[in-house]
Amino acid sequence: MKPTLLIGLGNVLMGDDGVGCRLADLLAADPRLPPDVEALAGGSDLLRHASDVEGRRRVVLIDAVESADAAPGTVTVLKDGLEERQAGAHCLSVPQAMKILELVCPVSFTLLGISVAYVNIGQGLSPALEENLPSILTRVLEEVRWISSS
Amino acid sequence: MSVITIDHLARVEGHGGITVELQGDVVTDVRFDIFEGSRLLEPIVKGKHYDKIAPSLSRICSICSAAHTLTSLKATENAFGIRVSPQTELLRELLMRGESIESHALHVFMLAAPDYLNYPSAIAMAADKPAAVLLALRMKKLGNLIQETIGGRAVHPVNAVVGGFGKAPSLDQLIELRSGLLQAQTDSDVVIDFMASLPAADFCRADTTYAALRSPNLDSYYNGDEVMVFAKGSRAIVQADDYRSLTNEKAVPHSHAKHSTFRGSPFMVGSLARLTVNPRRLTGKLAVAMKRLKLVLPADNPMDNNKAQALELVNDVERSLEIIEQLLRDGIKDERSMPVHPRAGSGTAITEAPRGLLIHSYVYDDRGCIVSADVITPTALNAASIEQHMRRAVEQCEDRDEAVISRRLQMIARAYDPCISCSVHLVRKR
Numbered sequence: 001m002k003p004t005l006l007i008g009l010g011n012v013l014m015g016d017d018g019v020g021c022r023l024a025d026l027l028a029a030d031p032r033l034p035p036d037v038e039a040l041a042g043g044s045d046l047l048r049h050a051s052d053v054e055g056r057r058r059v060v061l062i063d064a065v066e067s068a069d070a071a072p073g074t075v076t077v078l079k080d081g082l083e084e085r086q087a088g089a090h091c092l093s094v095p096q097a098m099k100i101l102e103l104v105c106p107v108s109f110t111l112l113g114i115s116v117a118y119v120n121i122g123q124g125l126s127p128a129l130e131e132n133l134p135s136i137l138t139r140v141l142e143e144v145r146w147i148s149s150s
Numbered sequence: 151m152s153v154i155t156i157d158h159l160a161r162v163e164g165h166g167g168i169t170v171e172l173q174g175d176v177v178t179d180v181r182f183d184i185f186e187g188s189r190l191l192e193p194i195v196k197g198k199h200y201d202k203i204a205p206s207l208s209r210i211c212s213i214c215s216a217a218h219t220l221t222s223l224k225a226t227e228n229a230f231g232i233r234v235s236p237q238t239e240l241l242r243e244l245l246m247r248g249e250s251i252e253s254h255a256l257h258v259f260m261l262a263a264p265d266y267l268n269y270p271s272a273i274a275m276a277a278d279k280p281a282a283v284l285l286a287l288r289m290k291k292l293g294n295l296i297q298e299t300i301g302g303r304a305v306h307p308v309n310a311v312v313g314g315f316g317k318a319p320s321l322d323q324l325i326e327l328r329s330g331l332l333q334a335q336t337d338s339d340v341v342i343d344f345m346a347s348l349p350a351a352d353f354c355r356a357d358t359t360y361a362a363l364r365s366p367n368l369d370s371y372y373n374g375d376e377v378m379v380f381a382k383g384s385r386a387i388v389q390a391d392d393y394r395s396l397t398n399e400k401a402v403p404h405s406h407a408k409h410s411t412f413r414g415s416p417f418m419v420g421s422l423a424r425l426t427v428n429p430r431r432l433t434g435k436l437a438v439a440m441k442r443l444k445l446v447l448p449a450d451n452p453m454d455n456n457k458a459q460a461l462e463l464v465n466d467v468e469r470s471l472e473i474i475e476q477l478l479r480d481g482i483k484d485e486r487s488m489p490v491h492p493r494a495g496s497g498t499a500i501t502e503a504p505r506g507l508l509i510h511s512y513v514y515d516d517r518g519c520i521v522s523a524d525v526i527t528p529t530a531l532n533a534a535s536i537e538q539h540m541r542r543a544v545e546q547c548e549d550r551d552e553a554v555i556s557r558r559l560q561m562i563a564r565a566y567d568p569c570i571s572c573s574v575h576l577v578r579k580r
Binding site: 043045047048049050051054091096099100103104105 | 212272273276277280281283284287288290291294304
């Protein structure tokens, strides 16, 4: 079985939406990342990583979440009530893609949501997220360590 | 009068519906309603410089953005009299094959197959057919990888420019692609086995007119400047510059996509049309696969477009491998793009996008800025043919059960693999 995989999701051209990709890039170079975990920035289409997911028991996804009641940078393990709205016939939402991949591969997903402040056209994160990146990274690492060891 | 209405056609790109009107047993009207908003991109590029046209017009569609990009570049190059290098032609062909692999894999396995097996969606099908879904996703990734390697990214390629490519792929990148394609080649039999295992879909028989690019080497999505129209054994050739004599577009009240007819007949474009017009590609492995799929050309069943897509999926992998072998054999060169000297005039290009003929036609001024642009997509070309086939299906339906008719009509529309979002064309009212 291949090691746990962490995939950062999002569009780096849409401000904070790219936070998952940014975190994945930082984690891939971070010595604190457990040796049995691999990290990759996956863009906005989870389905295209089906063959990266194949053969793994655990996959951690990091994605941006717009939330009215959580401060930017809050890390939440998202479980129930995820909206399955489809973006188009050829593009599944993250919850739909997770569902289809769990049906065809023996994999268990954990979805970590990062509450964001600003999603709109533009590169780079908002100051609210940029300033909090070290603490967000630490919090994500805690979750990843727990998931990979359980 | 009774009316059957399908408000929203699922598992196709964009928003469309179907309306059937019956007077007793007589079918009085069948409409493929395309109510997606007009895309308005042609007027947006008016006045823009030639180097902004392909990146702007590729935004018409993210599924066939490579086809829009390359067709746009070809039209601009035709307008300026630029002849690209043989290596550029090969790389562009490879880019289009990558896009086709991704598009066909998703359509055959995830969008069309659930119809045959009575699943409401690919997600519902996945639990029972995990191997098929995984195969589709592997092929999708391969298609993405080809587009990323050659085009610079998976969607809206940035590396393809007027006159050539910004950067040629490295030897290592080509070797990596070859390795992925060799793996996909071993999946070819599984693709055909899966398609052959699906129940027959035989509820619409109709003489069909087909139109596809006639390419000099008989197997190209990119090269070629003439379209062959094939109907009941007779053939007609239309030159790219004379594309309006093929399309004869007409606005219809129920659709934001104009309807096209050739000599008064709707015509079908796409995989089935390509194989019909260029049957000489169906040799060896493909001939065996065609027999297994019980596909006979010219076909009189629009559902056979799904079989044709499966065959093309196999062929796209083979053709991509051939191109890479040739690039490796000839030695990939980091060539510069051809020099561009804008001039006033017009240029038209026709290529084969995954769903069929794609036409871009531009008029430029002497500064190299667009005076007018016309983009006609495969789904727009197919719209009248889809309606014609749906009408035949209702007429040939042995009973008037609404659920049966509704299912069959949706299957026909989906067999065309329509991209409704692409098809909506600005209609000017004078």
